[in-house]
Amino acid sequence: MPRNTKGSQRERELVNLFHINGWAVIRAPASGGATDRELPDILAGNGNLFVAIEAKTSGGDPIYLSHEEVRALLYFARNFGATALIGVRFDAEYGDPHYANDDDSGSRFFEPDGCYRTESGSSRVKKDVAFESGRRLGDLGGC
Amino acid sequence: MPRNTKGSQRERELVNLFHINGWAVIRAPASGGATDRELPDILAGNGNLFVAIEAKTSGGDPIYLSHEEVRALLYFARNFGATALIGVRFDAEYGDPHYANDDDSGSRFFEPDGCYRTESGSSRVKKDVAFESGRRLGDLGGC
Numbered sequence: 001m002p003r004n005t006k007g008s009q010r011e012r013e014l015v016n017l018f019h020i021n022g023w024a025v026i027r028a029p030a031s032g033g034a035t036d037r038e039l040p041d042i043l044a045g046n047g048n049l050f051v052a053i054e055a056k057t058s059g060g061d062p063i064y065l066s067h068e069e070v071r072a073l074l075y076f077a078r079n080f081g082a083t084a085l086i087g088v089r090f091d092a093e094y095g096d097p098h099y100a101n102d103d104d105s106g107s108r109f110f111e112p113d114g115c116y117r118t119e120s121g122s123s124r125v126k127k128d129v130a131f132e133s134g135r136r137l138g139d140l141g142g143c
Numbered sequence: 144m145p146r147n148t149k150g151s152q153r154e155r156e157l158v159n160l161f162h163i164n165g166w167a168v169i170r171a172p173a174s175g176g177a178t179d180r181e182l183p184d185i186l187a188g189n190g191n192l193f194v195a196i197e198a199k200t201s202g203g204d205p206i207y208l209s210h211e212e213v214r215a216l217l218y219f220a221r222n223f224g225a226t227a228l229i230g231v232r233f234d235a236e237y238g239d240p241h242y243a244n245d246d247d248s249g250s251r252f253f254e255p256d257g258c259y260r261t262e263s264g265s266s267r268v269k270k271d272v273a274f275e276s277g278r279r280l281g282d283l284g285g286c
Contacts (some may be wrong), residue, residue, distance in 0.1 A: 019180065024223035026186050043169050043186060045223035080167035082186035142158040
């Protein structure tokens with residue numbers, strides 16, 4: 001599946017995850033903006049919390065976000081008045097215990113400052129780190 | 144110009160209006176959502192205020208929003224934690240004093256409860272009412 005298609009499908013799944021958990025959620029348009037402003041993939045609110053999310057998915061390899069992606073996410077979130085979050089999901093492998101009884105379909109969330117920073121300035125999330133220390137949707141209240 | 148094209152252009156102009164006034168703003172995707180949830184046209188925040196906007200434009204005739212449109216706007220806004228607003232703009236006519244020195248390009252905002260309700264339950268905004276009692280972007284702080 002082409003990356004963009006997979007990314008869009010992933011974003012729609014994440015929108016649904018927020019929706020079924022009672023959040024109001026909106027996905028940024030893929031294109032057609034009047035400017036070249038960088039937008040987060042998803043913006044969600046639950047009446048109390050507001051989150052701007054850059055969503056990434058992976059088959060298993062570590063997920064990287066460039067310094068520019070993180071900077072743009074933080075900039076939008078601060079202007080809007082939302083918490084910036086990196087939303088990651090690694091594809092499930094057959095029998096992987098991480099996904100047993102996981103109502104969040106393996107989605108985990110990190111504040112950008114909580115991610116490992118590479119020497120080049122990119123933010124990295126490995127699969128084991130995602131499941132060990134990533135926050136679940138139901139735990140975002142602690143942001 | 145087809146209505147949808149005109150509507151999209153109007154939404155982009157409204158996005159820009161918020162943007163140049165320092166708001167972080169996102170436009171709902173035209174399609175491609177995973178569900179049939181009704182979304183507002185625009186969601187914007189300035190670090191303090193959050194507004195969900197249904198945007199309408201007119202050449203001069205009164206603007207109508209159906210009961211269902213207003214209900215969906217209020218539902219999303221309440222869930223998200225934003226103020227629901229109807230954003231209207233009437234096309235400028237040559238020499239129309241309403242548009243002289245109007246930094247907002249004639250855009251005015253109403254809370255749904257502030258609109259005239261027709262017998263059928265639709266909300267109506269006439270051009271003269273828009274300029275007499277509509278709120279300008281800079282005055283949204285009083286929402």
